Amino acid sequence: xxxxxxxxxxxxxxxxxxxxxxxxxxxxxxxxxxxxxxxxxxxxxxxxxxxxxxxxxxxxxxxxxxxxxxxxxxxxxxxxxxxxxxxxxxxxxxxxxxxxxxxxxxxxxxxxxxxxxxxxxxxxxxxxxxxxxxxxxxxxxxxxxxxxxxxxxxxxxxxxxxxxxxxxxxxxxxxxxxxxxxxxxxxxxxxxxxxxxxxxxxxxxxxxxxxxxxxxxxxxxxxxxxxxxxxxxxxxxxxxxxxxxxxxxxxxxxxxxxxxxxxxxxxxxxxxxxxxxxxxxxxxxxxxxxxxxxxxxxxxxxxxxxxxxxxxxxxxxxxxxxxxxxxxxxxxxxxxxxxxxxxxxxxxxxxxxxxxxxxxxxxxxxxxxxxxxxxxxxxxxxxxxxxxxxxxxxxxxx
Amino acid sequence: xxxxxxxxxxxxxxxxxxxxxxxxxxxxxxxxxxxxxxxxxxxxxxxxxxxxxxxxxxxxxxxxxxxxxxxxxxxxxxxxxxxxxxxxxxxxxxxxxxxxxxxxxxxxxxxxxxxxxxxxxxxxxxxxxxxxxxxxxxxxxxxxxxxxxxxxxxxxxxxxxxxxxxxxxxxxxxxxxxxxxxxxxxxxxxxxxxxxxxxxxxxxxxxxxxxxxxxxxxxxxxxxxxxxxxxxxxxxxxxxxxxxxxxxxxxxxxxxxxxxxxxxxxxxxxxxxxxxxxxxxxxxxxxxxxxxxxxxxxxxxxxxxxxxxxxxxxxxxxxxxxxxxxxxxxxxxxxxxxxxxxxxxxxxxxxxxxxxxxxxxxxxxxxxxxxxxxxxxxxxxxxxxxxxxxxxxxxxxx
Numbered sequence: 001x002x003x004x005x006x007x008x009x010x011x012x013x014x015x016x017x018x019x020x021x022x023x024x025x026x027x028x029x030x031x032x033x034x035x036x037x038x039x040x041x042x043x044x045x046x047x048x049x050x051x052x053x054x055x056x057x058x059x060x061x062x063x064x065x066x067x068x069x070x071x072x073x074x075x076x077x078x079x080x081x082x083x084x085x086x087x088x089x090x091x092x093x094x095x096x097x098x099x100x101x102x103x104x105x106x107x108x109x110x111x112x113x114x115x116x117x118x119x120x121x122x123x124x125x126x127x128x129x130x131x132x133x134x135x136x137x138x139x140x141x142x143x144x145x146x147x148x149x150x151x152x153x154x155x156x157x158x159x160x161x162x163x164x165x166x167x168x169x170x171x172x173x174x175x176x177x178x179x180x181x182x183x184x185x186x187x188x189x190x191x192x193x194x195x196x197x198x199x200x201x202x203x204x205x206x207x208x209x210x211x212x213x214x215x216x217x218x219x220x221x222x223x224x225x226x227x228x229x230x231x232x233x234x235x236x237x238x239x240x241x242x243x244x245x246x247x248x249x250x251x252x253x254x255x256x257x258x259x260x261x262x263x264x265x266x267x268x269x270x271x272x273x274x275x276x277x278x279x280x281x282x283x284x285x286x287x288x289x290x291x292x293x294x295x296x297x298x299x300x301x302x303x304x305x306x307x308x309x310x311x312x313x314x315x316x317x318x319x320x321x322x323x324x325x326x327x328x329x330x331x332x333x334x335x336x337x338x339x340x341x342x343x344x345x346x347x348x349x350x351x352x353x354x355x356x357x358x359x360x361x362x363x364x365x366x367x368x369x370x371x372x373x374x375x376x377x378x379x380x381x382x383x384x385x386x387x388x389x390x391x392x393x394x395x396x397x398x
Numbered sequence: 399x400x401x402x403x404x405x406x407x408x409x410x411x412x413x414x415x416x417x418x419x420x421x422x423x424x425x426x427x428x429x430x431x432x433x434x435x436x437x438x439x440x441x442x443x444x445x446x447x448x449x450x451x452x453x454x455x456x457x458x459x460x461x462x463x464x465x466x467x468x469x470x471x472x473x474x475x476x477x478x479x480x481x482x483x484x485x486x487x488x489x490x491x492x493x494x495x496x497x498x499x500x501x502x503x504x505x506x507x508x509x510x511x512x513x514x515x516x517x518x519x520x521x522x523x524x525x526x527x528x529x530x531x532x533x534x535x536x537x538x539x540x541x542x543x544x545x546x547x548x549x550x551x552x553x554x555x556x557x558x559x560x561x562x563x564x565x566x567x568x569x570x571x572x573x574x575x576x577x578x579x580x581x582x583x584x585x586x587x588x589x590x591x592x593x594x595x596x597x598x599x600x601x602x603x604x605x606x607x608x609x610x611x612x613x614x615x616x617x618x619x620x621x622x623x624x625x626x627x628x629x630x631x632x633x634x635x636x637x638x639x640x641x642x643x644x645x646x647x648x649x650x651x652x653x654x655x656x657x658x659x660x661x662x663x664x665x666x667x668x669x670x671x672x673x674x675x676x677x678x679x680x681x682x683x684x685x686x687x688x689x690x691x692x693x694x695x696x697x698x699x700x701x702x703x704x705x706x707x708x709x710x711x712x713x714x715x716x717x718x719x720x721x722x723x724x725x726x727x728x729x730x731x732x733x734x735x736x737x738x739x740x741x742x743x744x745x746x747x748x749x750x751x752x753x754x755x756x757x758x759x760x761x762x763x764x765x766x767x768x769x770x771x772x773x774x775x776x777x778x779x780x781x782x783x784x785x786x787x788x789x790x791x792x793x794x795x796x
Contacts, residue, residue, distance in 0.1 A: 270716060293507070313714055314713070314716060315711045318669075318711070318712060322704075322727065324725060326714070328716075328726070330721065
């Protein structure tokens with residue numbers, strides 16, 4: 001909310017509008033769930049905000065579509081039934097919600113929501129404070145939602161200035177995946193583990209975690225779903241990569257867990273038996289090292305579910321004693337708990353390695369209009385390895 | 399292991415044997431899983447131990463059969479196929495293990511294991527230390543396994559002297575259920591919750607938790623499986639008792655969770671969807687109090703599974719955001735983490751209330767021989783409300 005006292009007086013506003021080449025209104029992507037159980041994606045013309053003293057306006061050049069964006073964007077809609085309407089400039093994509101998705105989305109019915117967790121662009125307007133003024137003209141990465149828009153207001157304090165020579169496309173994914181990867185490593189350390197298991201490990205995030213673990217000397221067990229993905233990660237220096245679709249998976253996983261002593265896993269799949277299988281193999285890897293107890297090994301075994309690629313229920317067979325846990329894991333509460341010093345250190349590490357360790361690769365760029373076409377929706381909603389897209393609201397980005 | 403230096407010299411042993419009316423050998427119940435996938439319960443004649451300086455020998459008067467004893471005792475055997483052999487004095491009960499139970503018991507094949515987590519009796523021999531000598535003739539409660547025996551060696555330090563006038567039968571269950579109940583309350587406090595959900599809540603343990611929560615002013619939501627059990631707990635002053643078999647269970651549970659703000663549950667069932675339903679209702683009770691987030695409420699919701707009345711897999715639908723956890727919970731690691739001061743305070747509270755707050759009721763008493771009969775095995779293995787038995791290895795106990 002901008003208060004009167006924060007507004008430039010009189011014709012200063014007009015002057016700004018002319019001088020900085022920023023339009024009065026610009027497009028913002030919105031997701032709306034209706035009371036007839038449909039979700040619509042549309043482009044709304046909204047006022048370009050005027051920054052308060054400690055705020056800036058970013059002209060968004062690039063914003064990735066992460067799996068974590070799709071829930072808000074698509075609300076679990078049936079994507080086999082996408083239809084498109086509207087105009088070429090402002091298409092409207094609509095899809096029906098299955099009953100379970102409609103129930104889950106009840107709290108957001110009728111509320112037109114902006115989307116896009118992170119992105120990068122140029123600071124085109126800055127508030128009066130020194131912190132804000134220093135950002136003028138800089139290329140910055142921003143997180144916090146509403147990035148699928150041509151312009152976005154941001155606190156100066158949350159802007160991460162990208163290193164010289166790093167463009168917005170290269171810096172667009174500086175938050176969600178990098179901070180999640182570092183958050184996993186920090187969680188592992190904070191909870192007294194020394195190695196990590198990761199599922200859906202051929203993803204952009206999985207490849208990044210592999211690079212961080214190699215840098216930090218942390219043993220990593222990567223679980224993937226094809227021989228091709230095994231080759232991909234092995235080619236990037238991963239030592240323990242297991243294909244969950246093979247007949248020897250359980251034995252191979254147990255051996256890898258014995259070799260690495262991994263007792264914490266981060267699972268992007270969520271549904272089915274994978275989390276339970278990991279706990280079973282952890283327990284098998286531990287047995288023999290400890291005296292027999294009918295309550296199982298005394299070592300705590302933890303699976304954190306941080307994604308839901310498989311929406312079916314998680315099935316836990318509980319054949320792994322009593323020292324186990326399965327929990328949801330989310331970046332934001334982790335960062336809150338970790339505190340500002342850890343957060344700042346993580347951000348600096350990301351900025352320094354944004355084109356190397358923390359680099360993201362994309363399948364392509366989509367304008368706001370192109371993102372609202374059935375084929376495009378189908379492509380980015382697949383959440384498959386190699387299908388990550390960038391939305392570029394102000395034209396192609398570098 | 400008793401070393402030479404700890405043994406009384408020369409004929410002192412003989413003298414002890416005569417003077418204290420303790421036999422040289424006595425019966426101990428054993429459970430053995432064989433490599434042909436059967437479990438046998440038998441009575442073995444073992445040497446009555448000679449106590450070291452800080453040890454005592456307890457003539458066991460009464461030891462309860464808790465659900466937590468049945469795993470070691472029966473190893474998940476198919477109880478429809480129990481057979482009995484041996485002699486009247488020393489019967490042998492045998493039952494086959496289904497394949498999954500046999501796999502789970504692999505580590506104990508061929509190892510004849512004593513059983514019985516807790517019990518009470520009279521100290522009939524004491525080592526030379528003052529702590530041990532002070533216990534001579536006292537009625538004490540002991541925990542630590544192997545209590546289904548006529549005599550058991552114990553560290554003097556672990557013996558809980560029962561208050562004057564409290565017999566062994568009344569004090570036999572002074573550890574497992576009372577310490578579990580207090581452990582749940584301590585866990586609730588340590589993890590920042592203010593109310594508790596409990597399942598299978600009409601059990602001896604559930605009734606005890608109800609009494610402790612009333613004493614401590616802690617809101618408790620008890621989940622049971624029949625109208626009769628609702629009446630039982632309501633008659634004992636419980637305010638929120640819900641029958642999970644009714645059609646309005648989910649709505650009733652949500653209302654009770656809203657009224658109590660309970661965000662931690664202790665679940666004795668384990669299998670099926672109950673844990674997940676509790677999380678679903680906790681989330682529903684929280685929604686509305688917090689701003690909408692597609693990641694669900696920010697309040698952590700925890701279910702601890704401490705039993706396995708239903709051995710089928712735990713099914714988690716995950717429709718409750720990301721701030722949730724399901725974990726195993728076991729008394730021993732909790733006590734280790736809680737530390738000796740908390741442990742001592744808990745024990746004192748139990749001793750003071752052993753015939754009131756922490757009283758246990760039994761369906762009957764079984765001699766060691768009677769416990770090894772098919773009908774008896776079927777009765778105590780039911781783990782139903784009101785079917786808890788005492789094993790009385792030295793004749794009827796008071």
